[in-house]
Amino acid sequence: MTDNNELAGSSEYVPESLRTLAVYLERSLDNATSIVMMRHTTDACTMYLGDPEGSREDLKQIGTITIPAANGILASTSSGANTMQVDGQVYRFVRSFTQVWDMAAVVFSTT
Secondary structure, three states: OOOOOOOEOOOOOOOHHHHHHHHHHHHHHHHOOEEEEEEOOOOEEEEEEEOOOOOHHHOEEEEEEEHHHHHHHHHHOOOEEEEEEEOOEEEEEEEEEEEEOOEEEEEEEEO
16 A cells, blocks of 8 residues: 555565556556456455446456455555555556445456
8 A cells, every 4th residue: 555655565575465466457457447356255356357337248257366365455555546566567556446246346447
């Protein structure tokens, strides 16, 4: 979690959860859309690429992460605007919450 004056992960150590998020943010940037994280089971969160406000077909499942990884992402970011640096790459994104298919979802939208 950061404000405009500091970067998460700007020191040498970057938590694995932020590295995981960076991989998904790259996909978001490549496809000019959002990453949506939803917890379907007690063991994992499913990651989707697409518009959470669109139809069910608009979301493409692109991976699964463990609950500890998801919790790490949530602990290391904040609701609203975020900036983080992983391996020299700076990521700017907005974290928000919504409901998709009557389930809570966390949305990461690159800016």
